Amino acid sequence: xxxxxxxxxxxxxxxxxxxxxxxxxxxxxxxxxxxxxxxxxxxxxxxxxxxxxxxxxxxxxxxxxxxxxxxxxxxxxxxxxxxxxxxxxxxxxxxxxxxxxxxxxxxxxxxxxxxxxxxxxxxxxxxxxxxxxxxxxxxxxxxxxxxxxxxxxxxxxxxxxxxxx
Numbered sequence: 345x346x347x348x349x350x351x352x353x354x355x356x357x358x359x360x361x362x363x364x365x366x367x368x369x370x371x372x373x374x375x376x377x378x379x380x381x382x383x384x385x386x387x388x389x390x391x392x393x394x395x396x397x398x399x400x401x402x403x404x405x406x407x408x409x410x411x412x413x414x415x416x417x418x419x420x421x422x423x424x425x426x427x428x429x430x431x432x433x434x435x436x437x438x439x440x441x442x443x444x445x446x447x448x449x450x451x452x453x454x455x456x457x458x459x460x461x462x463x464x465x466x467x468x469x470x471x472x473x474x475x476x477x478x479x480x481x482x483x484x485x486x487x488x489x490x491x492x493x494x495x496x497x498x499x500x501x502x503x504x505x506x507x508x509x
Contacts, residue, residue: 353464357457364450371446375439382435386428393421 350358397417404410 351461351464353457353461357454357461360450360454360457364446364454367446367450368443371439371442375435375442378435379432382428382431386424389424390421393417393424 394417397414400413400417401410404413
């Protein structure tokens with residue numbers, strides 16, 4: 345029905361889809377990288393803060409001084425977590441904007457190429473249907489012509505029986 349090669353409309357559509365998915369993947373990878381950096385920074389900051397607090401607790405003179413040092417390090421830790429949440433929220437918002445922008449950039453082209461491919465497919469299907477219909481009509485006409493020519497040169501079967509007897 346169709347040739348073995350890919351039609352230009354299908355190739356254009358596949359290229360548009362590939363470009364869209366590639367850019368979207370890059371944006372997602374970039375976001376994952378930035379998220380990883382943010383997580384690593386938080387972990388490093390919290391570990392440094394914990395190491396400092398532990399060192400100060402170990403050098404404290406008595407239990408109340410150790411408790412006082414531990415309590416004094418709770419606030420900076422919670423501040424770091426709050427900053428992390430803000431940065432994470434900002435990072436996710438930026439990622440959402442970037443992915444929406446990517447979609448807005450690529451989807452019109454993908455839609456246009458999909459419509460072009462569908463139009464080409466409908467046109468080729470209609471052409472192939474017309475060809476098949478034409479071949480069927482020609483075959484039926486040949487069968488009718490053949491049936492008429494076979495019947496015109498023969499005598500009816502009843503007439504033959506009468507002649508034989």
